[in-house]
Amino acid sequence: MAFGSRTAAPGKHRGSSRLSRKTAGYAGIAALATTGVVAAVAAPAFAADNSAPSVEDTGQNAVVVADGLQDDIEVQAESQQVAAEAVAAQAQAEADAKQRASEAKRAAEAKEKTEREAAERAAREEARKRLNTFVAPVDGSYVSTQYGAGGGMWSSGSHTGIDFHADEGTTVHAVGAGTIVEAGWGGAYGNNIVIKHNDGTYTQYGHLLSLSVSVGETVTPGQQIGLSGSTGNSSGPHLHFEARTGATYGTDINPLAYLRQHGVGI
Template identity: 60%
Template structure:
């Protein structure tokens, strides 16, 4: 009788089972021995007949087969156990690999999000800085003639001026030197200004006015908006002038006689004169 095991969990065959199989084999052998002793005359008479009966005894076959079956069963159990262990190890490694990949994916995603957020903040900061710079530029004041200096001061006396004194300041400038608006504003006068020759008057956002005289040519028109530092004309010597230069006035109103100290005006707005 061979030992069999149902499928499912594999368990190593118990010692009791192996002992039972061994006892059955010994009992079978003992029985066969007794039978053999009783039947010995028959062996003598019949020659090899007894030997054939011994080989065909079911007890003997079972006794001889039991140890072999036990060994095969144990081998099958060990193989199944190793297979289960290998499967468990493989699944554990697979889960570990998945967990590692997921952790890496989350870390990479977090890095991308952080980088995107940083880039967005930097972009916003640059936009704000550019807007602030543009606003500052729009509100900034500059010299009307770049790199120039005052050649005739404010309220300087002399017979050249009908009022008896200089109502503005003169900036040194050769013929056709670019003339710029000192600040953003709107052109309220552009053309011949009598003693001022070709002149421009600009109204600024703070309600003050600036005037540019003795121009050789005018590049803007009345009603036009200009930016701080925008070129509006070329210097010259038109009107009551002794040579090429720029006459510059700061005024509280658009008309002659509303002049204020142009040097103090420019310095008040951050211009070094």
């Protein structure tokens, strides 16, 4: 027949795919770069093997691309995970450091508070001891006339206090903490001072040359309150000292026993 269906000539194959041609081209260029001879290499390099199916024909190109894309995604995900873990580790380290600093600050504050409270307690205890401490009214002296001694020098017929040896102008101390309830002229006592102490007892200091305190003033143990003298009914400079249960004359108690009961060694 003159006309009929056309069939491919025996032995003729489909043309090379784009991927095959591109691959062959790359191979030829690589060979050219290696040998520098274009004519000798170009023909074989660009000759496609038409006997084998192309990548496009087999579908392998899609598989390769998909596998590569999956690899990229996995690498990117792993990189992001590593970065996230690094950020989290840094944040945790900063949080831990902040926590340690906060704990150290609290510990330092607690220690400071404890030390401050201990110092305050020690100061209060020292103040309490100091306020409850008693001392001798004259330093380095001795009793020259005992309590209850008789004689015409005393209107009551007996000595209502004790006399401490003291030259004129010797410092006289408050024997304990208290408040001045009398300071001035006291008749036979001359210039005298009476102190009411914190335990409710009283002490009296007579024949003073001068006074250093006034009524209403508070005093501490050992504080100077005046200077010894010989004012009032006195035979010479000395300190007349009395211990009393009240502020007035006639409430006297043994002053030597009183001082010893309060820890004063005389």
